[in-house]
Amino acid sequence: MVVNDSLCCDRQMICTFISGGVLVVALLLVDAYTVVRAEMPAGKSLYENNCVVCHGHDGEGAMPGVRSMISNRLWTKQSDQELVAMIINGVESTDGPVSMPPKGGNPALTEEQIHSIVNYLRILVDNN
Numbered sequence: 001m002v003v004n005d006s007l008c009c010d011r012q013m014i015c016t017f018i019s020g021g022v023l024v025v026a027l028l029l030v031d032a033y034t035v036v037r038a039e040m041p042a043g044k045s046l047y048e049n050n051c052v053v054c055h056g057h058d059g060e061g062a063m064p065g066v067r068s069m070i071s072n073r074l075w076t077k078q079s080d081q082e083l084v085a086m087i088i089n090g091v092e093s094t095d096g097p098v099s100m101p102p103k104g105g106n107p108a109l110t111e112e113q114i115h116s117i118v119n120y121l122r123i124l125v126d127n128n
């Protein structure tokens, strides 16, 4: 009986422990989801307004000399900070007549806004 009792108690503790763990994981997921969702609208509309002319809605490139950001993913290896700096400075085209002007040609873009565009670009690439 004593053995049974302590077994029962152990089980209960394990159960409580596991359900607590599940709750923590669920909360973390909700948290991560909220962060992604919060980034989406700002970064997306900024991308649509400033970058789509050359890069296209899907990032595949909308004019000659702008390669696809989806099939060429080398750029994604750079850190957020490096990408933000690159976008601020502009990009020389490697294989076409069009180069990317600093901030895509919109000097009003802030570093924070460019950060959210970078977050959106990572989501765009991950989903394609």
Ligand code: HEC
Residues within 6 Å of the ligand: 047, 050, 051, 052, 053, 054, 055, 065, 066, 067, 068, 069, 072, 075, 083, 087, 091, 092, 093, 094, 095, 098, 099, 100, 101, 103, 104, 105, 117, 118
């Ligand atoms: C006037 C056209 C133009 C605009 C507007 C523009 N880009 Fe670009 N972008 C380019 C060109 C050209 C390249 C170089 C592509 C190449 O070498 O094939 C480039 C490269 C890039 C790269 C590197 C991709 C790679 O394949 O190495 C990123 C990231 C990028 N642009 C982001 C942006 C963002 C974000 C915006 C909006 C703020 C933007 N661009 C606006 C023309 C443009």
